[in-house]
Amino acid sequence: MNGKPLVSIISAGMSKFGKHEGLLAREIFSQAASEAFSRCPKLEPKKDIKAMFIGHMGEAYEHQGHTGSVIADWAGLTGIPATRTEAACASSGAALRSGIYAVLSGLADVVVVGGVEKMTHRTTAEVTEYLAMASDYPFEQWHGITFPGLFALMATAHMHLYGTTEQQIALVAVKNHYHGSLNPKAYLQKEITLETAMASRYVAWPLKLYDCSLITDGASCIILTKPELAAKYTDQPVHIFGSGQASDTIGLYQRKSLTSLNATKLAAKTAYDMAQITPKQVNLAEVHDCFTFAELMAYEDLGFCKIGESGKFIESGETRLGGRIPVNTSGGLKAKGHPVGATGTAQVYEMYLQLTGQAGKRQVKDAEVGLTHNIGGSGATAVVHVYRSAQ
Amino acid sequence: MNGKPLVSIISAGMSKFGKHEGLLAREIFSQAASEAFSRCPKLEPKKDIKAMFIGHMGEAYEHQGHTGSVIADWAGLTGIPATRTEAACASSGAALRSGIYAVLSGLADVVVVGGVEKMTHRTTAEVTEYLAMASDYPFEQWHGITFPGLFALMATAHMHLYGTTEQQIALVAVKNHYHGSLNPKAYLQKEITLETAMASRYVAWPLKLYDCSLITDGASCIILTKPELAAKYTDQPVHIFGSGQASDTIGLYQRKSLTSLNATKLAAKTAYDMAQITPKQVNLAEVHDCFTFAELMAYEDLGFCKIGESGKFIESGETRLGGRIPVNTSGGLKAKGHPVGATGTAQVYEMYLQLTGQAGKRQVKDAEVGLTHNIGGSGATAVVHVYRSAQ
Numbered sequence: 001m002n003g004k005p006l007v008s009i010i011s012a013g014m015s016k017f018g019k020h021e022g023l024l025a026r027e028i029f030s031q032a033a034s035e036a037f038s039r040c041p042k043l044e045p046k047k048d049i050k051a052m053f054i055g056h057m058g059e060a061y062e063h064q065g066h067t068g069s070v071i072a073d074w075a076g077l078t079g080i081p082a083t084r085t086e087a088a089c090a091s092s093g094a095a096l097r098s099g100i101y102a103v104l105s106g107l108a109d110v111v112v113v114g115g116v117e118k119m120t121h122r123t124t125a126e127v128t129e130y131l132a133m134a135s136d137y138p139f140e141q142w143h144g145i146t147f148p149g150l151f152a153l154m155a156t157a158h159m160h161l162y163g164t165t166e167q168q169i170a171l172v173a174v175k176n177h178y179h180g181s182l183n184p185k186a187y188l189q190k191e192i193t194l195e196t197a198m199a200s201r202y203v204a205w206p207l208k209l210y211d212c213s214l215i216t217d218g219a220s221c222i223i224l225t226k227p228e229l230a231a232k233y234t235d236q237p238v239h240i241f242g243s244g245q246a247s248d249t250i251g252l253y254q255r256k257s258l259t260s261l262n263a264t265k266l267a268a269k270t271a272y273d274m275a276q277i278t279p280k281q282v283n284l285a286e287v288h289d290c291f292t293f294a295e296l297m298a299y300e301d302l303g304f305c306k307i308g309e310s311g312k313f314i315e316s317g318e319t320r321l322g323g324r325i326p327v328n329t330s331g332g333l334k335a336k337g338h339p340v341g342a343t344g345t346a347q348v349y350e351m352y353l354q355l356t357g358q359a360g361k362r363q364v365k366d367a368e369v370g371l372t373h374n375i376g377g378s379g380a381t382a383v384v385h386v387y388r389s390a391q
Numbered sequence: 392m393n394g395k396p397l398v399s400i401i402s403a404g405m406s407k408f409g410k411h412e413g414l415l416a417r418e419i420f421s422q423a424a425s426e427a428f429s430r431c432p433k434l435e436p437k438k439d440i441k442a443m444f445i446g447h448m449g450e451a452y453e454h455q456g457h458t459g460s461v462i463a464d465w466a467g468l469t470g471i472p473a474t475r476t477e478a479a480c481a482s483s484g485a486a487l488r489s490g491i492y493a494v495l496s497g498l499a500d501v502v503v504v505g506g507v508e509k510m511t512h513r514t515t516a517e518v519t520e521y522l523a524m525a526s527d528y529p530f531e532q533w534h535g536i537t538f539p540g541l542f543a544l545m546a547t548a549h550m551h552l553y554g555t556t557e558q559q560i561a562l563v564a565v566k567n568h569y570h571g572s573l574n575p576k577a578y579l580q581k582e583i584t585l586e587t588a589m590a591s592r593y594v595a596w597p598l599k600l601y602d603c604s605l606i607t608d609g610a611s612c613i614i615l616t617k618p619e620l621a622a623k624y625t626d627q628p629v630h631i632f633g634s635g636q637a638s639d640t641i642g643l644y645q646r647k648s649l650t651s652l653n654a655t656k657l658a659a660k661t662a663y664d665m666a667q668i669t670p671k672q673v674n675l676a677e678v679h680d681c682f683t684f685a686e687l688m689a690y691e692d693l694g695f696c697k698i699g700e701s702g703k704f705i706e707s708g709e710t711r712l713g714g715r716i717p718v719n720t721s722g723g724l725k726a727k728g729h730p731v732g733a734t735g736t737a738q739v740y741e742m743y744l745q746l747t748g749q750a751g752k753r754q755v756k757d758a759e760v761g762l763t764h765n766i767g768g769s770g771a772t773a774v775v776h777v778y779r780s781a782q
Binding site for chain 2: 024051057058059060062063064065066067068069070072073077078079080081082083084085086087088094097098100101102103104105106107108133134135136137138141243245246247248249250254262263266376377380381
């Protein structure tokens with residue numbers, strides 16, 4: 001691995017994921033910020049923090065845009081430069097990337113990145129409509145397809161090309177629910193059996209209820225600084241060694257492949273090259289399982305297994321806690337929950353806990369190199385980061 | 392002025408502002424990108440451009456979010472990191488700031504920043520509702536106040552404190568319509584008299600129809616690079632010497648002053664300090680005249696005149712073409728138009744034309760130092776940049 005980190009994480013916070021009845025997004029974010037600030041007593045937030053990027057996907061949920069300044073104000077940081085970043089479900093992955101640019105620019109030594117979404121007060125129909133805005137309006141939404149349908153098309157193509165089965169896809173849910181059962185901040189902290197997952201109703205064939213991530217309220221918050229300043233704030237920084245972001249066509253219909261996300265491959269190549277590692281060196285990963293099938297596709301696009309072999313790879317148990325490369329130890333979007341704007345930096349929160357040995361019952365032993373993978377929409381955005389513990 | 396620029400502008404493009412019936416935002420943006428690319432024949436967009444930030448305020452207009460990747464694809468840049476930035480009407484001011492971070496980071500030598508909005512296909516009621524999302528939902532929007540009302544409160548307070556008159560406020564419209572009459576890309580290219588402005592109907596007392604900016608379709612696009620690389624692409628770069636962004640409370644009701652925007656003052660101080668200039672050294676400016684009164688407030692907060700004296704300052708003619716510091720030579724939001732996401736970088740486009748001597752009939756003679764000022768909402772975001780021509 002490259003000897004020089006890009007930036008260092010000096011603290012992190014996350015609200016409980018689930019239902020926060022009666023709270024506004026700004027209030028949920030303040031819980032995440034409060035944890036991040038209290039974990040880092042040497043930080044003087046109002047004095048030290050020079051910029052903020054907040055991932056927030058949908059202004060329709062609370063009829064509230066201009067979220068950067070709202071969040072900055074409620075986090076006690078009124079006055080600082082604060083910008084909302086939006087790249088669908090990769091909104092806070094993009095916030096992290098923007099925060100890295102800011103730290104490296106030399107204009108902002110300490111930067112907060114994070115994300116938030118308040119979703120559960122809306123009906124499922126409303127949420128489905130708001131999420132669909134991340135697909136192509138004239139050529140996808142307008143014709144009635146929404147995200148379960150788009151990912152079902154990808155899953156179907158993969159089943160056809162490689163013989164992947166519904167059971168293999170459902171195993172992602174079983175694994176992630178197991179991991180979620182060990183995470184006190186996860187929305188669903190209960191194990192499920194393969195039989196339960198397979199017996200759940202179809203949402204969009206072959207994807208069933210247990211193949212879909214959860215409509216969730218939540219927020220996450222990460223504090224970044226230059227590697228040479230990290231020791232001023234903490235004895236336990238986590239360093240970011242690789243950062244990649246890439247885009248693709250908004251419409252699935254424009255792509256060469258339905259079974260692979262080119263944006264993931266591009267972002268991963270950039271991140272791996274920057275960190276000077278190969279996929280084999282990754283000890284654990286948080287990947288974007290908005291639908292269970294998306295996790296299988298991520299295994300392949302990130303190089304954790306060969307193309308077409310992700311079905312067998314989940315069966316092998318290698319991505320379960322105790323396996324060679326545990327994936328989504330947090331429970332993932334499937335069990336931890338998916339408050340869309342908060343998801344990217346919530347993945348970073350899990351990586352921070354794991355690489356500082358604070359992940360409790362779901363701690364990965366000897367974890368040193370981690371990876372996060374956050375996608376927007378059906379893959380028109382992908383953001384990949386590579387981390388290493390300071391130990 | 393500081394000897395070393397932060398970044399350099401090597402090209403710029405802007406669509407006509409006005410009504411673009413039957414076009415999507417992405418198609419309007421491609422007009423702006425096409426101009427920027429063709430102005431800079433030495434640039435190979437697909438090869439050279441490494442990141443994109445797109446200001447886009449409202450996903451409701453076209454039921455389309457995830458705009459970064461949509462715009463990147465339609466500009467022929469599929470694959471590059473592309474992020475939407477949103478800070479209300481300062482969305483593309485925030486894109487510029489994010490682009491500067493990216494160039495300075497060393498991770499992206501050439502970066503496109505821009506913005507777009509497609510608004511005119513919606514009814515005035517819809518646009519008013521969508522824009523209102525940039526104010527505080529629970530304590531402003533919900534009670535029925537929208538932006539004309541918020542700026543009217545500020546104007547009223549200024550009239551009460553300083554004796555500013557409705558005529559003085561209306562003179563901003565007269566000046567900006569004159570400037571717009573000289574800009575072939577402005578939405579309204581017609582002069583108006585003070586009598587016409589004063590006789591227009593009230594929208595929110597004391598603001599009348601001619602005190603309000605225009606619901607507009609349009610896009611703008613700027614290409615940035617490191618100063619040391621600028622000569623590779625152009626003989627006529629424009630350098631950015633100062634960059635400031637700041638936030639404030641989302642709600643007007645939480646602020647100490649109704650007649651001054653603290654975010655503008657903070658952002659301006661940062662930009663002036665970085666550029667090592669005083670307001671007296673500014674030769675021309677594009678300021679955020681979403682309502683005519685906002686331009687008067689900007690004169691004071693940017694230090695162009697003393698606090699409370701902006702009414703007399705507009706009367707003096709100093710901010711008209713031919714005066715000491717022409718303001719909004721493009722026509723401003725008032726006459727050029729205000730496609731909200733595009734406005735911040737459209738101000739930069741005007742600065743680029745002026746400081747490279749390409750502003751035609753509205754060219755400011757011997758213009759050397761320029762300033763742009765872009766605000767979001769009622770001032771919860773402000774972005775200020777300082778420019779100098781390379782000559």
